[in-house]
Amino acid sequence: MPEQALLEQVVDKVRPLLGQGKVADYIPALASVDPNKIGIAVTTIDGTTIGAGDYLEPFSIQSISKVFSLTMALTLYEENEIWSRVGKEPSGQSFNSLVQVELERGLPRNPFINAGALVISDLIQSRLGAPKHRMLESIRHLSGNQKLISDKVVANSEYEHSARNAAIAYLMKSFGNFNNDVDTVLRSYFHSCAIRMSCADLSKAMLYLANRGKNLTGKQLISPVQTRQMNALLATSGLYDGAGEFAYRVGMPGKSGVGGGIIAVIPGDMSVCVWSPELDLNGNSLAGTAALEEFCQRLGRSIF
């Protein structure tokens, strides 16, 4: 199990990388974040959380929310109701591409690209009365932090720049793979993306992925088999168009967000979250990826 000192060493080691990436700037609310942040937190299956650097500072979780959404969908639907509407394969395309969705007649490749996450949001919308509220409540519960909020400025800003996601949703609707009002679902989707959490919050919230489906309080959120399957999907599709490189360098199932966060797990042992806002060319945190690589190497652990 990692110790505090190891986390400090990891942060020290990658801090020189700050300045080499580029903060997401497609919306003003994200562009204004301080680029010089770097944090890491680890939660082990005994429930202990340790951290280093800016690991207590909240940031916009963005696409990391796709993990929570898929998990919620797994609790609301039978498996085949989900997997008949979204695939399980890496996309081989940019995270927001419409080409694949058109060529494969409205079926997104996996739940972690935008198209797939929008289908998952559409599924949740069909089943829940107040999906925004329920998703936030669920994430608060998972992290044990009742004060988590969704950043209204970020959510609104995303919505105002949502033409690409609207195009994806309407394209799927034209193939019969989107049932609710596009606008309503986009609002819910951006609400989840705009939730602010710290590395500590996220490593706690993701513990169920390391603990055969049991969350921080010991409650079985999804089954052990579902947990293993979720980790498999994260390993093959969790890092946009950089899943192969991430597996090669880091060797943990993981999910990144354009806010600079990355969560990752070593099944049976621990969940990890790193955060550093500057991104590499694939849209993944540059220093964050390096921190996870360093962490695995020093710990001598990997799933491979």
Added chain:
Amino acid sequence: MPEQALLEQVVDKVRPLLGQGKVADYIPALASVDPNKIGIAVTTIDGTTIGAGDYLEPFSIQSISKVFSLTMALTLYEENEIWSRVGKEPSGQSFNSLVQVELERGLPRNPFINAGALVISDLIQSRLGAPKHRMLESIRHLSGNQKLISDKVVANSEYEHSARNAAIAYLMKSFGNFNNDVDTVLRSYFHSCAIRMSCADLSKAMLYLANRGKNLTGKQLISPVQTRQMNALLATSGLYDGAGEFAYRVGMPGKSGVGGGIIAVIPGDMSVCVWSPELDLNGNSLAGTAALEEFCQRLGRSIF
């Protein structure tokens, strides 16, 4: 560690699936194989090999040879000499597609699709005097079976139906990513694909992937880091367009061939090989995949 009885149970469990897939028939030499075969072999890191069903019967390893080729390239070249010519990402396209190669200007997505494997063969051709001989010797050594041969009828038949692979090679050549004579490299490539091995041969030969790079005789073939990286690439790209589904169902890094073989590993523990000639729609052994799924489930093991 698995016992003989468990392997027998796995074989019995999946035998009813025989008849549901389709033997590869793009060349006559493969089409004539008996479809009712099913075998499994496991080699643990203590060097023990056990098996069940037709695990001693040799079959055409086909694309499983791509693992041996990449391994040989790793022993001949610096890392950057390889990864500047082939990527590490899932392709999101059919295993023999030219679209991606054209759009990405001659750079194949990974070493396990045809385009990438041809680049690896081109690299080997540039460095070795007698690549066919050397590859066969290497595989004989890895499996501890000096009698292994490449099936001339299969190799010639592949060559006579090689227009698609020739197109891929020439396309890469047009982008400057193929240096040797296309015909010569294709001959070497098919020679390796046509090597005949049993499940027992293959599980032994692949032990280094489970044993941090050490082969059956304890010799360090590639480094522990390279082994971990190889397993990462197999997990994200080893099963053609079905890598996500395979990870989801089986949860082991693996590589399949159209001869019906699949190799897979649990790092630190064991290498496995299954064989059953009938393929599913992705070109992976139908009963073989089911056998691996059953094996992992009964053993309660997975990397996820």
Added chain:
Amino acid sequence: MPEQALLEQVVDKVRPLLGQGKVADYIPALASVDPNKIGIAVTTIDGTTIGAGDYLEPFSIQSISKVFSLTMALTLYEENEIWSRVGKEPSGQSFNSLVQVELERGLPRNPFINAGALVISDLIQSRLGAPKHRMLESIRHLSGNQKLISDKVVANSEYEHSARNAAIAYLMKSFGNFNNDVDTVLRSYFHSCAIRMSCADLSKAMLYLANRGKNLTGKQLISPVQTRQMNALLATSGLYDGAGEFAYRVGMPGKSGVGGGIIAVIPGDMSVCVWSPELDLNGNSLAGTAALEEFCQRLGRSIF
């Protein structure tokens, strides 16, 4: 110049083809049309109109409206304001594909595929206060028929099935090539598509394309150069994915609609309109195309 008898012969010749195509059925309002209709009308540059078959019966002009829209845009904007937002090349893709629009970063190939026509509608929306009214007035004036109307049932039905077109518009918006509210523009677009005209109405209205830009009343609508350019675009891009085949068989610049109408011109001589609701696999009127082929052959005329 053609005579009445020739038109009758053309209609008789192609009537046996009725029953071989398929009426557009993507919206109920179009699916219910009588499939056994066939009409042809010709307007010569002296202003005379003759016809045969069901040439006085109004039908839904659908994509033929794209000719009127581009013409109106040419009267509202400078050339470069239009051609910086839409190209002049054949698309090589289905009329409603998003692939090309994504790959070419929001710039549609030409004004006669859906994406290009939506950009033209967006341009018109930016310049006119009441675009629906103005377009209808303009078409009434061109055809000399003040009673023309847009079919509300068809327009509403199109709108209710507009997900694909909405996806295209939002995709262009995401690239900065769509300025107005998507919903508003779609409403205008469908209003024009749903205008009902007969072959006689349409051959009269299109006379300006045959008469160097002068309409039926002798007024210069667009310049001779613009007219020649419009005909060039119709010849290369007017028939969806069947422009080459249409040029090969018919040899006239033309534009088709899924309502079964096709307009075509022999520059300097005449405008023609045929109508028959059953479509071929490219979405062009099956008997209508044959009628134009027969007409050109009997007349011994073609632009080639």
Added chain:
Amino acid sequence: MPEQALLEQVVDKVRPLLGQGKVADYIPALASVDPNKIGIAVTTIDGTTIGAGDYLEPFSIQSISKVFSLTMALTLYEENEIWSRVGKEPSGQSFNSLVQVELERGLPRNPFINAGALVISDLIQSRLGAPKHRMLESIRHLSGNQKLISDKVVANSEYEHSARNAAIAYLMKSFGNFNNDVDTVLRSYFHSCAIRMSCADLSKAMLYLANRGKNLTGKQLISPVQTRQMNALLATSGLYDGAGEFAYRVGMPGKSGVGGGIIAVIPGDMSVCVWSPELDLNGNSLAGTAALEEFCQRLGRSIF
């Protein structure tokens, strides 16, 4: 009919454009041509040829040879034997793209992109004993110039850089749409591309396209209907990815080559050839296109 003075004016008008394009440099033999050349020749259906500028200087006809090849195929095969193996539609892709050929399972879009021209060469190879000799003889006959030769240096240079074309041919072979030895057909193909002709030679040789299929000596080469169809295909697909723009600006069926030549016809009146080695971004002669535009404008002629 144009007079000598008009041709001189056209040349004078476009000469200032020299220096704005880029000579084809993918093979050394083409890169060394003098860029400051500009010529134009016109042959009217009475058999008269006039010219201006460098209209008597021979250049490499390159893709203009595709017109001669298709014409020869039309004399050797039934229509359906040709059009079952190559389409009639604009490609919407770069002239040497493999994407379309793969997606449409080996069927090239039209006979004027490389893939289509290779299929035509394959057809000719199947029927003729000495296709290189026969093609040269035919072109000598058409132009009335027995001294025409194919430039061996250019042909060999093309062959040495033929990986892309080899890839296309092998891809079509993999779909069963290429019957002869790839190398042999490539040799014939490049032999025709490397034929050297002057503007005068080419305008004479192409007269049959303007004269309902009758060549300079009055012999019927192809039928009037075939001639009209050939012109239709040239209008929609003759200028690579710039067919729409060429129709818009020039308004004549035409075919360009990377040697800087463009042939064009006004059916019933005349054939024209321009030459200037510098190309625009679409690979068509920059000053040559401008010369044709100027020519049509001054003459007040166009097919539209």
